[in-house]
Amino acid sequence: MQKHVFTLLCLLLSTKLLLAQPAPAGSIAAFTSGMERNPGFMTYYWDAKKGKIWLEISSLDTELLYYPTLAEGVGSNDIGLDRGRLGQEHIVKFQRSGNKVLMLEPNYAYRAISNDPLERQAVEESFAKSVHAGFEIVAEDKGSVLVDLTPFLMQDAVGAVQAIARTKQGTFKFDPTRSAMYLPRTKAFPQNTEFETIITLTGDNPGTFLRDVVPTPTAITVHQHHSFVQLPDNNYKPRLFDPRIGYGGIEYFDYATPVSQPIMKRYISRHRLEKKDPSAAVSEAVKPIVYYIDPGTPEPIRSALMEGTAWWNQAFEAAGYKDAFQVKLLPADADPMDIRYNLVQWVHRSTRGWSYGGSINDPRTGEIIKGKVTLGSLRVRQDYLIAQGLAGDYSSGAAPSSDPMMQMSIERLRQLAAHEVGHTLGLPHNYISSTQDRASVMDYPTMLVKVKGNSIDLSDAYAKGIGTYDKWSIRYGYEQFPAGVDEKSALNKIVTDMHKAGLTFLTDKDARPEGSVHPGTHLWDNGADAVDELKRVSDVRRVALANFTEKKIPMGMPMATLEEVLVPMYMFHRYQVEAAAKVVAGQVYTNALRGDGQPVMSTVPVQEQKRALSALMATIDPAFLALPKSIVALIPPHPFRYNPNPREVFKRRTGLSFDPMAAPEAAAGMTIQMLLNPERVSRLVVQSALDPAQLSLESMLDQLLTATWYKAEPADSYQAEVKMLTDKLLLQKLIDVANNTEITPQGRAIAGLKLNQLKGKLNAAAANPKVAAHHLFALDQLRRAEGNVDDVRPTSPQAPPDGMPIDPGQEWLAPACDWR
Numbered sequence: 001m002q003k004h005v006f007t008l009l010c011l012l013l014s015t016k017l018l019l020a021q022p023a024p025a026g027s028i029a030a031f032t033s034g035m036e037r038n039p040g041f042m043t044y045y046w047d048a049k050k051g052k053i054w055l056e057i058s059s060l061d062t063e064l065l066y067y068p069t070l071a072e073g074v075g076s077n078d079i080g081l082d083r084g085r086l087g088q089e090h091i092v093k094f095q096r097s098g099n100k101v102l103m104l105e106p107n108y109a110y111r112a113i114s115n116d117p118l119e120r121q122a123v124e125e126s127f128a129k130s131v132h133a134g135f136e137i138v139a140e141d142k143g144s145v146l147v148d149l150t151p152f153l154m155q156d157a158v159g160a161v162q163a164i165a166r167t168k169q170g171t172f173k174f175d176p177t178r179s180a181m182y183l184p185r186t187k188a189f190p191q192n193t194e195f196e197t198i199i200t201l202t203g204d205n206p207g208t209f210l211r212d213v214v215p216t217p218t219a220i221t222v223h224q225h226h227s228f229v230q231l232p233d234n235n236y237k238p239r240l241f242d243p244r245i246g247y248g249g250i251e252y253f254d255y256a257t258p259v260s261q262p263i264m265k266r267y268i269s270r271h272r273l274e275k276k277d278p279s280a281a282v283s284e285a286v287k288p289i290v291y292y293i294d295p296g297t298p299e300p301i302r303s304a305l306m307e308g309t310a311w312w313n314q315a316f317e318a319a320g321y322k323d324a325f326q327v328k329l330l331p332a333d334a335d336p337m338d339i340r341y342n343l344v345q346w347v348h349r350s351t352r353g354w355s356y357g358g359s360i361n362d363p364r365t366g367e368i369i370k371g372k373v374t375l376g377s378l379r380v381r382q383d384y385l386i387a388q389g390l391a392g393d394y395s396s397g398a399a400p401s402s403d404p405m406m407q408m409s410i411e412r413l414r415q416l417a418a419h420e421v422g423h424t425l426g427l428p429h430n431y432i433s434s435t436q437d438r439a440s441v442m443d444y445p446t447m448l449v450k451v452k453g454n455s456i457d458l459s460d461a462y463a464k465g466i467g468t469y470d471k472w473s474i475r476y477g478y479e480q481f482p483a484g485v486d487e488k489s490a491l492n493k494i495v496t497d498m499h500k501a502g503l504t505f506l507t508d509k510d511a512r513p514e515g516s517v518h519p520g521t522h523l524w525d526n527g528a529d530a531v532d533e534l535k536r537v538s539d540v541r542r543v544a545l546a547n548f549t550e551k552k553i554p555m556g557m558p559m560a561t562l563e564e565v566l567v568p569m570y571m572f573h574r575y576q577v578e579a580a581a582k583v584v585a586g587q588v589y590t591n592a593l594r595g596d597g598q599p600v601m602s603t604v605p606v607q608e609q610k611r612a613l614s615a616l617m618a619t620i621d622p623a624f625l626a627l628p629k630s631i632v633a634l635i636p637p638h639p640f641r642y643n644p645n646p647r648e649v650f651k652r653r654t655g656l657s658f659d660p661m662a663a664p665e666a667a668a669g670m671t672i673q674m675l676l677n678p679e680r681v682s683r684l685v686v687q688s689a690l691d692p693a694q695l696s697l698e699s700m701l702d703q704l705l706t707a708t709w710y711k712a713e714p715a716d717s718y719q720a721e722v723k724m725l726t727d728k729l730l731l732q733k734l735i736d737v738a739n740n741t742e743i744t745p746q747g748r749a750i751a752g753l754k755l756n757q758l759k760g761k762l763n764a765a766a767a768n769p770k771v772a773a774h775h776l777f778a779l780d781q782l783r784r785a786e787g788n789v790d791d792v793r794p795t796s797p798q799a800p801p802d803g804m805p806i807d808p809g810q811e812w813l814a815p816a817c818d819w820r
Contacts (some may be wrong), residue, residue: 003328008275011146012583028056028146031139040188042228044149044195051180054138054193055149057094057101064347065369066092066103066132066155066167067231067360069337071185072195075213077353079167083433084336084345084374086358087158091231092132099137101147105130113265113500114256123255128811153195154179155246158223158406161201167531169210170218172203182223185337192229192339199224213350229339229360231371232272236367238489241266243571243591244495244504244598245476246428246442250366269359269366269426273316273324279482282317285324289316290342291371291421292330297346301380301413302329305344308414311441311466315474342424344417351645352378371424375416383409389552389569390449397555404458408447411462412644414443418466427478428443429805431511431521432504433469435528439503440469446524446575449540456543469505472498492640498599504590514578515679519586519604519612524575531612534576538618541572560638564648567633567801570663574670577619579673583612584695585683603687609695617707619671620726622719627665629718632660660718661725667798668726673797675700676733681751682744697747701754709758712773729797731758733776735795739789750769755782 024534030602032054037045045054068087068804075082088682095104107130111121135147156174163170179202183198199222206217212270214220247268257263293306306327313325330336331667336343339360353376360370403493418441433440438448447461472494481490511521519530527533552565583604592598637656638644648667652659674680681697688696708727736753737743757780784791 005775016667025122026139028139028144029141031146031620040193041191041230042188042193044188044193045146046181046183052148052150053186054146054152054179054675055135056144056146058144059092059141060096060101060145063091063093063106063231065227065231065360065362067227067229067362069225069227070158070160071225071337074160074210074220074222074346075349076209077349077351078209079163079169079545081158081163082349082356082376083159083211083742084343084372085158085349086360087371088359089363090130090132091363095346096137096145100138101135101145102131103133103135105132105766108252110253110255112256113254116256119256128669130520145580150174150181153181153226153600154195154199156199156201157226160199160220160224164201164203164210167207167209169207170205170217172201175200175202175219175640177204178219178221181364185225186224187333187335189338189340190230194335194337195226196226196337197224197226198222200394204382204388220492221422225337227337229338230369231364232362232369236272236362236365238267238365239270239477240491241268242476242491242495244505244593244596245498246427246430247473247477248428249426250361250363253718260481265814267366267367268477269361271368271371273321273478273480275321278480280320282322283319284322288324288326288327289425290328291344291424292328292334292341293344294336294346295332300410301346301647304410304413305346305375305417308417309344310469311414311418312425312474314419314466316432316478317625318471319475319479321449321478321647339370344375344421346377348377352376352382352803354453355420357381357420359424359426368426370420371422373417373424375420379416380409381414383412385565386447386568387458387461389548389565390447390540392552394551394554407460408458412447413465414464415445415462425472425474425619427470428507429511430505430507431523432506432518433467433524434525435520435530436469436503437528438463438526439468440473441469442467443475444523448526448527451539451543453542454546456540456547468501469498472501472503473505477799492518496596503591506591508604514632514674514680515677516582517585517587517683518589519579519608520588522575522579522582525579530576530579531608531615533581533621534573534612534615535575537576538624541569544569544572545628546632548628550634558639559634560636560642560644563633563635563650564644566635567649570627571667572799573619574667577616577671578674580612580615581671581677581680584609584616584700585680585687586674603691603694607696613675613695613700613703616671616675620668620707621724622664622714622716623721625667625722625726626716626719627660627663632658650801651798661721662798665725665729665798668722669729669797670800672704672726672733673728675704676737678737678740678743681737681747685744685747697750698754701734701750705754705758710761713768721771724770727774728777728795731755732792732795732797734758735781735785735789735792739785755785758782794820 024253032045038044043056047054067089070085072083073081073083089104091108092105092392095102107127110123110127112120114120128472133152137145137147139146154176161172164170164622180198182196184199187194201220202218210217241247251264252264253263254265271289272288274286276286277283291309293302296493297305310327316325334341355376356374358372359368361368384405387408391404391721422442427442430440430442433443434445443593445462450457476491476494481487504522506518510516510518511523548569553562587601588604589601590598592600635658650659652662684697684700687694708730714723734755736747738755762775762779764772764776764779781792
């Protein structure tokens, strides 16, 4: 009896174990019967009954490229979730383990370029990999497996939740119940398979940016796109990076490198381009580079974008190609997400903002697979607004038939298209080229406005065609050398010949920081000499303000909208102030290599620094800062439903009414902030220590105090009020310098000395009651600072209206971008 019971228990246990094992997968054909089959690079099946995507994986352990995209965006420049935004590309492969498939990303940041498999294995096993997803196999046959891809697709792949949180617009999460596949843009092509999803994010307390653009801001619905792309073949030859000529690209550690050589390897990013006849000086390309323009772009903008993009063919001609760079309109039946199309896309937002040039690269080699440009549609209106302030004349009530404002805007769009496409060809910014006769479209150019008598001339506002530096850079990246030529030597010759032509390269790290060093690298500047250009630009500003009347806006527009036209005119000198300030404690340098003969570094001569300082003092003179009273009388409060965008007008302390002190406060604060930048203050101390003949911090502070506190009160009461405002701005900044632990101690000590000297000259019993109050305020601030700087209660200086966006992003590390 016991034996029978034992046998029965064993039988039951065995049955239970068998039932617990997964059933063997059936055939793919049987499982997908009744589903819609979509053959292509990766064949998939659409299960309409369950709303699922079933992916057929026929090449396990084969690397491919995956990247997400934001197909339909949020429409806010500040959040940055724009239509067409590219996500990060990833090399992945599908790796089977039993009844499971892992989507695995190898680590290409660390390699061993070696024929020894054990040497390669040692590196692979030393660094982590990433598994993006795991899938259960539901069917298989003939070496292929079928998995449910839907859960992987139903996610926030581009990081929209993080972008919303980072910009403090609320706490959101992915809502699967309000998300689904989007079939019109889910397609399989020969070289890529594309999936698109409707994604909804839900949350509470949405911020202003979201409330401005989302109909119900607690539910944000966008389209996210997933691309699986066939990797290029192994015939592409990576090209070495040279820091003396600008290219983005890839970097990785090669642990097979001899110890005597650098372990970090750097290669440029570029499209694959080959001549049909490699021996010919000029040849057609085996496969031209073709860029497609978004057909949703209106005319005349579309033609401007096509023309500006086509400028790059001039550079490829210089590199020995015939018609190797082409521009076409995107065909009506083409999918903009298709990897085969390099695209220039026209994107709408609620506010003006950045334009981007990005690309999808092969992370193994740096080869550019797809170029993608995003152009914000509102920027042309900003360009037109600036031109309106400079040359607008609505005497007849409307724009003249020959419209110089529209012509300047179109010229800017051509340059913008060329600039952003340049990023997708591999090129970063070159901010020194504006000092070299507008040598590159990869600079940020401001309009070159000229004064003729008492009028403004916009005929040469923007350069036409590709720049001379751009031709050298395309030669470096794309020129194909004849057989037998040593490529490294040939590339070095291109760079040295470029230097002989007087051209150099400096980029974002050299130009963007407020305290940056080089006097020739700026955004939105012109001219070889920053100081001369500041004087010239100030003259343009003077004429523009003198000519500013109600005729700057069309008949029928509210008079209050004059302020939006006024702002860029009053602040017309803002970027040239930044440029001239970099001359003070500036250093001229190059990206020199040992032995290449380039000058390495030198301090800007003292006379140039003093000349710059003198020009900057003129920008805080009360007569320069005060608005013409005739303009102040033209601007009433904005009427009902014409609320101004706060970024486009001056901040104010006067409620609804226009604040005549806000503009001087913004402009004076800008000059003082640039001169007393902590890094510049520290450099002034250091440079005069190394060379006592150089400009010192003491000398600069004396000039600032002479131009403000020690300057006689103007007779004009408005200008006198502007002077006292500027005095207070300088006082607060000096207190900040004296207490900033990031500044060299001697710099803080000198600022403290000058504050003490100022204190001795203040007179709280002055005969003029306004001056007495002004001095008493300063004495109180100084007393508080002597006790505890936290007790100082300054009035926060009004910031100038936005020129560039609040958050410029990561520039070259992310898609490179352009503004204004």
